[in-house]
Amino acid sequence: MKGDDEYGHATIMKPKNLRESMSGTWFGSDFCRYINNETYYDKNRNITKETWYYRSGEIVDDYTYTYDSLGRLINERSTDKYSTTNKKNIYKGPSKKIKFIEYRSKWENEPAKIYFGNREFYGPFLETKFDTLSKTDSIFAVTDFIWKKVGENSFQEGKDSIFRKKLCQVNFYDNEFQIKESKFFDYKIDRYNKKLFQSGYMKYERDSLGRIKKETQIQDDKYHYFVLEKDGKYREEIKDGGYASTSSIIYEYYNDGNLKTKTHFYQGNISNQIQFVYKHNQIEKLFYLDTWGKNKEDLKPTEVIFKYKFDKQRNWTEIIKNVNGKDLYKWIRKIEYWEK
DSSP, X not given: OTTOBTTBSSOOOSHHHHHHHHHHHXXXXXXXXXXXXXXXXXXXXXXXXXXXXXXXXXXXXXXXXXXXXXXXXXXXXXXXXXXXXXXXXXESTTOSSEEEEEEEEEETTSOOXXXXXXXXXXXXXXXXXXXXXXXEXXXXXXEXXXXXXXXXXXXXXXXXXXXXXXXXXXXXXXXXSOEEEEEEEESSSOTTSOEEEEEEEEEEEEOTTSOEEEEEEEEOSEEEEEEEOTTSOEEEEEEEOOOXXXXXXXXXXXXXXXXXXXXXXXXXXXXXXXXXXXXXXEEEEEEEEEOTTOOGGGOOOEEEEEEXXXXXXXXXXXXXXXXXXXXXXXXXXXXXXXOO
């Protein structure tokens, strides 16, 4: 795709995103992402330093992390050739929940900027209410978010002096108290701060062991809005104009619990399917079928084989990804161990 670089398309260049992007494509597709990093750990397996590189050897970002005696992250520093940022986490007593954050940033040729905020208000406080008779769990966001009108048809995000409860999710449970359905609501869609918009509806089916065997996302051809009445109940308003769609994922498992197949359906047709084969609890092979832009008579799964090399501690140091009989990609790790 135009605009791609070696780390992929539209990837936020943060360690968590880069690792997930690489792992997801490497073990779940017939192609490959790029990854190039050097990571250091302390004896408690906390990451203390990591450096991410481009193919040229130029540094993407350099990170250092500091922990306190309780193992809590208290300082994160990142640098690149344009800027330096430093994030300090402040906790309340022995709690592991961050209370305050001090954020310092310095861009080249610009004065340093300092931000200090209450971490608890970065996201809304969530309140749950479980009804034992109907086996439903209602989740509310306690928020001061509102839309402010700044023109005839213009609005901007703002904060109110009053916090209000906004319904954001309802879970429906079966007799085993496992979630069988979920409805999701968005309180930021309505510019007049009066309605909730139903943004999603999921259904789950489980096997005899409680594992999800099918999850289905359903969207009908309506828009569903909910207005809070004085008695505390929501009145539903339905409008035409939506686009009906159904997408689902079906999971199959081996007897040992490992995932066997993962099949995506859209509008009742297979979108893609992955079948996994394991050896010594490692993914040895996968069959990847993608129907995008293909005729049914042309459908044929891609066979992907993973060839491993291990060190004396049985950690892999090299994986070759073979696609349809060709060695196309190689992932190499150099591991140094702490002495006991």
